Amino acid sequence: MINVNSEDLNRVExxxxxxxxxxxxxxxxxxxxxxxxxxxxxxxxxxxVATGCLEIxxxxxxxxxxxxxFLHSLFENVSAVASGVDAAYKALKKGPVxxxxxxxxxSTADIGFQSISGMFERGHNVLQICYDNEAYxxxxxxxxxxxxxxxxxxxxxxxxxxxxxxxxxxAADHGIPYVxxxxxxDFRDLQRKVKTALLINGPKYLHxxxxxxxxxxxxxxxxxxxxRLAKATGLFPVFEIINGKVTNVQKIQEKKPVEEYLRLQGxxxxxxxxxxxxxxxxxxxxIANQNIERxxx
Amino acid sequence: xxxxxxxxxxxxxNVVPYKxxxxxxxxxxxxxxxxxxxxSCPINNDIRGFLRTLADKQDFDEAWHVLTRTNPMPAxxxxxxxHPCEGGCNRRxxxxxxxxxxxxxxxxxYGLEKHLEHKKLIPKRxxxxxxxxxxxxxxxxxxxxxxxxxxxxxxxxxxxPGGMMRYGIPSYRLPKxxxxxxxxxxxxxxxxxxCNAKVGVNIPMDQLTQFYDAVFMGPGAQLGVPIGVPxxxxxxxxxxxxxxxxxxxxxxxxxxxxxVVVGGGNTAMDSARVAKRLGANVCVVYRRTRVEMxxxxxxxxxxxxxxxxxxxxxxxxxxxxxEGRVVGLLCVQMELKxxxxxxxxxxxxxxxxxxxxxxxxxIMATGQAVDYDGLEVQKLDNKxxxxxxxxxxxxxxxxxxxxxxxxxxxxxxxxxxxxxxxEAIEDYVEGQVESRLSPPPVIYSKDLxxxxxxxxxxxxxxxxxxxIRLKGFSEIYPAFDRAEITQxxxxxxxxxxxFNCANCYMYCPDNAVKKGKSGTTYEFDLDFCKGCGLCxxxxxxxxxxxxxxx
Numbered sequence: 001m002i003n004v005n006s007e008d009l010n011r012v013e014x015x016x017x018x019x020x021x022x023x024x025x026x027x028x029x030x031x032x033x034x035x036x037x038x039x040x041x042x043x044x045x046x047x048x049v050a051t052g053c054l055e056i057x058x059x060x061x062x063x064x065x066x067x068x069x070f071l072h073s074l075f076e077n078v079s080a081v082a083s084g085v086d087a088a089y090k091a092l093k094k095g096p097v098x099x100x101x102x103x104x105x106x107s108t109a110d111i112g113f114q115s116i117s118g119m120f121e122r123g124h125n126v127l128q129i130c131y132d133n134e135a136y137x138x139x140x141x142x143x144x145x146x147x148x149x150x151x152x153x154x155x156x157x158x159x160x161x162x163x164x165x166x167x168x169x170x171a172a173d174h175g176i177p178y179v180x181x182x183x184x185x186d187f188r189d190l191q192r193k194v195k196t197a198l199l200i201n202g203p204k205y206l207h208x209x210x211x212x213x214x215x216x217x218x219x220x221x222x223x224x225x226x227x228r229l230a231k232a233t234g235l236f237p238v239f240e241i242i243n244g245k246v247t248n249v250q251k252i253q254e255k256k257p258v259e260e261y262l263r264l265q266g267x268x269x270x271x272x273x274x275x276x277x278x279x280x281x282x283x284x285x286x287i288a289n290q291n292i293e294r295x296x297x
Numbered sequence: 298x299x300x301x302x303x304x305x306x307x308x309x310x311n312v313v314p315y316k317x318x319x320x321x322x323x324x325x326x327x328x329x330x331x332x333x334x335x336x337s338c339p340i341n342n343d344i345r346g347f348l349r350t351l352a353d354k355q356d357f358d359e360a361w362h363v364l365t366r367t368n369p370m371p372a373x374x375x376x377x378x379x380h381p382c383e384g385g386c387n388r389r390x391x392x393x394x395x396x397x398x399x400x401x402x403x404x405x406x407y408g409l410e411k412h413l414e415h416k417k418l419i420p421k422r423x424x425x426x427x428x429x430x431x432x433x434x435x436x437x438x439x440x441x442x443x444x445x446x447x448x449x450x451x452x453x454x455x456x457x458p459g460g461m462m463r464y465g466i467p468s469y470r471l472p473k474x475x476x477x478x479x480x481x482x483x484x485x486x487x488x489x490x491x492c493n494a495k496v497g498v499n500i501p502m503d504q505l506t507q508f509y510d511a512v513f514m515g516p517g518a519q520l521g522v523p524i525g526v527p528x529x530x531x532x533x534x535x536x537x538x539x540x541x542x543x544x545x546x547x548x549x550x551x552x553x554x555x556x557v558v559v560g561g562g563n564t565a566m567d568s569a570r571v572a573k574r575l576g577a578n579v580c581v582v583y584r585r586t587r588v589e590m591x592x593x594x595x596x597x598x599x600x601x602x603x604x605x606x607x608x609x610x611x612x613x614x615x616x617x618x619x620e621g622r623v624v625g626l627l628c629v630q631m632e633l634k635x636x637x638x639x640x641x642x643x644x645x646x647x648x649x650x651x652x653x654x655x656x657x658x659x660i661m662a663t664g665q666a667v668d669y670d671g672l673e674v675q676k677l678d679n680k681x682x683x684x685x686x687x688x689x690x691x692x693x694x695x696x697x698x699x700x701x702x703x704x705x706x707x708x709x710x711x712x713x714x715x716x717x718x719x720e721a722i723e724d725y726v727e728g729q730v731e732s733r734l735s736p737p738p739v740i741y742s743k744d745l746x747x748x749x750x751x752x753x754x755x756x757x758x759x760x761x762x763x764x765i766r767l768k769g770f771s772e773i774y775p776a777f778d779r780a781e782i783t784q785x786x787x788x789x790x791x792x793x794x795x796f797n798c799a800n801c802y803m804y805c806p807d808n809a810v811k812k813g814k815s816g817t818t819y820e821f822d823l824d825f826c827k828g829c830g831l832c833x834x835x836x837x838x839x840x841x842x843x844x845x846x847x
Contacts, residue, residue, distance in 0.1 A: 064309075187803050
């Protein structure tokens with residue numbers, strides 16, 4: 001286990017390395033998460049970003065918002081590009097440097113999955129971050145393999161019929177040293193996890209729940225409150241996996257029914273329409289209960 | 298030849314950020330609001346201000362100055378006030394309200410201990426004001442006027458200043474030493490005090506209106522009113538006010554073995570507890586039940602702790618005397634019927650239920666009235682002085698406040714009235730119609746985001762055990778630990794005012810919240826703010842609010 005000053009890890013950072021003026025929607029969870037990550041990582045960082053919302057809204061010429069080196073890659077190969085950066089640094093005997101490969105859930109779970117898997121397997125010193133907004137929001141809300149059961153997208157107008165892929169566990173099963181999940185509502189926890197990950201040599205995976213007001217159908221001011229509910233219902237477990245062992249599970253203080261979480265979002269509105277059988281809500285509650293049991297929330 | 302870099306290069310130093318502020322339809326605004334504690338305080342003390350000072354800086358000195366901006370007697374109010382502020386506290390809906398009263402007392406005691414002095418706002422002005430009565434209303438009015446530079450003279454009918462605080466409140470609740478020193482601190486602002494001068498008797502009222510620019514009347518309600526039970530002229534029958542006055546001015550009073558107190562107000566509770574300390578068995582007789590008693594709840598609780606008997610639904614019919622001295626009280630049981638004009642249940646006697654309570658002393662604490670001897674003012678219900686909204690009486694340039702206007706109220710209510718009368722007098726003297734700004738709206742629990750607060754234990758003051766209490770007139774609650782008080786102050790939600798939690802700063806997805814120059818304030822960068830409202834939603838104390846774009 002890494003031994004560092006816990007005060008250093010717990011300190012909240014704000015350095016404006018991801019500056020104002022980006023074109024994200026008001027209340028964007030991903031913009032908030034990207035800023036928290038960049039500030040926690042610090043100046044000595046190279047940000048590799050896959051195609052997606054984050055790349056689109058933060059890097060238009062001539063006024064990008066990144067104040068750290070920024071590399072844009074294709075949708076599917078951000079991990080491969082980051083691996084190349086790592087290999088280049090090793091070949092040039094330069095560094096150390098923090099290399100962060102970032103993408104949305106589409107590039108992480110679907111299109112770019114093989115390159116991530118390869119990067120994990122080859123053991124590059126890269127922190128892979130997934131900003132999980134549970135659908136392809138950039139192209140207009142299409143279903144991804146992170147779309148949860150029951151959520152409505154343009155390609156699943158009656159609600160998604162499959163369950164969400166559990167990538168943190170898949171990543172951990174690659175045998176990588178550090179896997180963690182976080183949400184944007186607890187910025188201390190999020191920044192601590194970024195800093196912890198960057199202290200470890202080898203591939204790391206951080207999964208951040210980042211609500212999308214447009215795709216989820218809620219107002220921008222609810223971004224943080226919804227994250228909080230996702231944790232309190234048990235739908236999004238927050239934990240760390242260090243060397244294959246689940247630790248630091250964030251316990252639920254006050255358990256909430258999933259309905260409270262679902263009601264706030266437009267993408268679940270069809271579940272509460274008159275005449276619709278309420279089975280779906282019960283199944284979502286079942287998913288939450290399974291999470292609570294599995295991770296001992 | 299100079300080698301050009303491959304591809305497109307952006308020099309980050311030359312980046313002109315894209316101003317996303319033009320997207321906005323709603324705009325965040327920091328709006329200071331009235332916390333419910335200050336709103337429910339009769340003096341409108343800046344409670345949030347002094348608690349935050351204690352919590353952030355542990356500075357009792359500054360806290361005392363914050364408190365004495367409005368209330369000149371924090372040590373007194375910290376002891377005798379029934380603290381409606383704690384009833385208003387938004388923390389009540391979360392766990393337990395703050396122990397504001399105890400914190401006030403701790404701050405007041407600190408001021409007395411360090412001999413802190415009040416500061417004058419305006420050094421000197423030529424206008425003179427006379428204040429009749431040196432009770433809480435008169436002292437507060439004199440204090441606020443003297444701070445604003447007026448030349449104030451107080452006329453007190455009795456030998457020493459303090460009014461009902463001195464002659465009505467027993468010293469186990471308010472030690473005379475505490476009150477004396479707070480009064481001295483007020484008088485040190487340059488206020489003249491003339492004792493043994495009863496306006497209307499020794500000095501005619503016309504003389505005051507002639508020589509002074511304004512007059513404030515705070516005569517209080519110092520006359521005990523018996524209810525007219527046959528036999529009241531017997532020896533050993535006192536009114537509550539007279540009884541307390543005798544004890545508090547140091548006369549030795551023989552109460553005998555059994556004392557019966559008639560009434561359910563604060564004077565009744567005080568009389569009963571004083572009689573108990575004089576060694577008697579005390580019984581309180583009240584027509585209705587505990588629920589209808591007008592006394593402060595804590596007072597009733599403490600009286601019960603001190604083993605004072607309460608007989609409800611009981612009404613005195615006749616005082617039984619033997620050779621001119623009282624021996625007992627004939628009572629009848631009552632039953633409660635539909636409410637009367639005061640909203641309380643109307644007691645009706647049950648025929649044939651008479652009984653005699655043996656008594657060596659009977660204290661009739663059944664009501665008080667204003668002593669109008671030589672004072673000619675328009676009255677309300679022929680009882681209380683009638684005033685307009687500026688607290689001016691029927692006589693031009695004569696203002697009034699305190700119990701004589703409000704009916705029987707608390708020390709804090711009287712201090713609040715004195716303060717408002719001082720403001721009105723200042724306006725009157727300067728010829729202004731209305732110079733006060735209305736306070737910002739009150740903030741309630743529903744507006745707060747309580748997720749960011751932690752549940753915590755409330756400060757509990759420790760009372761002396763009953764057997765020690767009853768041995769004398771020493772104070773029931775010993776001094777508090779200051780560290781515990783600062784800890785308690787840190788529980789304050791700071792409703793409606795920033796307490797530097799930095800949520801807005803950290804949660805803004807657009808980095809549009811910047812730290813102010815001092816590092817403890819936050820400003821909105823409206824060039825980039827998209828108006829999502831996240832900062833307002835996550836502001837724990839509702840200081841940030843979304844408003845329509847101008």
